[in-house]
Amino acid sequence: MLAPTEWSCFRGKLLAPVDAERLRRVIVTYATLAMVTVGAVVAGLAVTPLALRLREQALEALRHELTLKVMAGGEVAARAVNLAQQVTSRTVIRQKLESYNHGEVGLEELREFTRDKLADALNLSPEMLGIIRFAADGQVVARLGRLAGTEMLKPLASPQLVLTLANGDTGPVLVVAAPIVGRGGVLAGTDMVVVSGACLHAIVDEVRALRGRAEAVLVDHGDGGKVALASDPDFTLAAPDLALVDEALEQRLVRMAEQNGVVSAAAALPATRWVLLLRLPAHEATAAVDTLLLWVVAAALVVIALGVLGLRKVLQPLTGVFIVHAADMNRQIGELRQAQGELAAKTHDLAVSNAELQEYAYAASHDLQE
Numbered sequence: 427m428l429a430p431t432e433w434s435c436f437r438g439k440l441l442a443p444v445d446a447e448r449l450r451r452v453i454v455t456y457a458t459l460a461m462v463t464v465g466a467v468v469a470g471l472a473v474t475p476l477a478l479r480l481r482e483q484a485l486e487a488l489r490h491e492l493t494l495k496v497m498a499g500g501e502v503a504a505r506a507v508n509l510a511q512q513v514t515s516r517t518v519i520r521q522k523l524e525s526y527n528h529g530e531v532g533l534e535e536l537r538e539f540t541r542d543k544l545a546d547a548l549n550l551s552p553e554m555l556g557i558i559r560f561a562a563d564g565q566v567v568a569r570l571g572r573l574a575g576t577e578m579l580k581p582l583a584s585p586q587l588v589l590t591l592a593n594g595d596t597g598p599v600l601v602v603a604a605p606i607v608g609r610g611g612v613l614a615g616t617d618m619v620v621v622s623g624a625c626l627h628a629i630v631d632e633v634r635a636l637r638g639r640a641e642a643v644l645v646d647h648g649d650g651g652k653v654a655l656a657s658d659p660d661f662t663l664a665a666p667d668l669a670l671v672d673e674a675l676e677q678r679l680v681r682m683a684e685q686n687g688v689v690s691a692a693a694a695l696p697a698t699r700w701v702l703l704l705r706l707p708a709h710e711a712t713a714a715v716d717t718l719l720l721w722v723v724a725a726a727l728v729v730i731a732l733g734v735l736g737l738r739k740v741l742q743p744l745t746g747v748f749i750v751h752a753a754d755m756n757r758q759i760g761e762l763r764q765a766q767g768e769l770a771a772k773t774h775d776l777a778v779s780n781a782e783l784q785e786y787a788y789a790a791s792h793d794l795q796e
Contacts, residue, residue, distance in 0.1 A: 454738060461737050465730035473722055480715040485689075488711060489680045492693050492704060495633050496680075499644075500696035502625045503589060503600065507697075509554055510587070510602035510619035513547045523615050524608045527562045536561070540568045555599060556620040559606075562613060573620055575599045581616040589698060591623060591646060591654040598623030598655055623655070630655050633704055640706035645671050648699035663703075666690065671701045684708055 514520070519540050526536040544557050548571055556571025560581040575592030582588065585605040592601050600621040608614035626644070633642040643663070644655035651668055653661060663671075666685055674681045674692035682691045689711045691704045709716065 457737055458734050461734050462730060465726070465733060469723070469726040469730070473719065473726065476722070477715075477719050480718065481712050484712045484715045485682065488689075488691060488704075489682060492633065492680050492691050492702065495629055496693040496695050496702050499626055499629050499700070499702060500698065502623075502629070503695055503698050503700070505551075505553070506600040506602050506619070506621040507587065507589060507604075509551055509621060510604035510617060512550055513544070513557060513619055514604045514606045514617045516543065516547065519543045520606055520608065520614060523559075523561060523567065523606060526567075527608070527614055533561075533565055533567075537567055541570070544568050544570055551621075553622045553625075554619065555594065555622055558618040558620075560616040560618070562615050567615070571620065576601055576618055576620060579603065579618060582613065585611065585613045590649070591626070591644070591700070594620070594623070598627050600626065627655060630657055630702070633657075633702060639710055640704055643703045643705075645701045645703055646699065647671060647675050647701055654700065667692075667703060667705070671703060674701050675699065 522531065522536055522539050525531045526533065531539075540559060544559060548554050548557060554571070556569075556573040556576075558569050558573060558576060559567040561567050564581050572595060574595040579590070579592075579601060582603050582605050585607050587605060588603040590601045590603070592599055600623050602617075602619045602621065604617045604619060605613055606615040606617055630642045630644055633640070640657075641661055642657045643653050643661050645663065646652050646654040651663065651671065653663060666683065667690060670681050670683055670690055670692045675694045678694055678696075680691060680693040682689065684690075687708045689706055689708050692701050694701045
């Protein structure tokens, strides 16, 4: 049982008026915070795996695009080699060259016989720019067409084809040193066929254009890792780049690495010692994905905002009804307090009246006794 003072305090709390407007603000505020928190958590759980997956796909797409480009570069190199082999496979002039090597004909006769037939070979393809034929003793048999880029090259010492990339008079050129193999597998001479490198240069430029501010370079690993072709004349190879080039050439796969905010990708051209290297800022590699994610996050924020607005629209009428009931309750509490006041006043008057009656009764009793 509660003591009278405790009961009075408890009853006072029950009858205390409720601040309905403040309570409504509290309800709406906490409901809004709960809605925003739940929405943010759900959006985070949904967007984070999506972001990681899309970034992986972006890097995989870059790997695939680079693979296609090196395949195209390999086709260019293979076409140049095929043109050189078509030149060396011409039987008549090869036999005449073997006759010279055996001392059966003179150098001038060989040159006269060879020049016209090699000039006809220049028409095999518009990409063919020039031909130099060497005899086994190193003598020049014929020099035809545009030969810029061959000045430092020498005849082959073994029957093994060599493909190099050089600077021609109008751009890069592919120089194919093709062995002329005679009877018995003997090296009869060397044909140096100069083929336009415009297609290869275009491929390097296309690689550079794959992503934003990318830099592309073709590295000739057979020439000590020299930059053979670059999208930027000031391009320099760093130690990590050379290590990546070695890995790509050894494994014949697209190798990728990220260091200091820079993504590097390297892939070897088929059947060559050339490696195509792409270098670009890490944020450029996934720029399209980042833009998409920004739109997704913006859409999630819009959805959360609409949810909050909808929640407020629903809560305001409900809390309005609560305020009406609370106001009625406050009015009833006021009336009850007024009745309590009136009752207390009447109780006081009754107590005063009782005291007067008791005093009168005492006086009357005293008079009767006398």
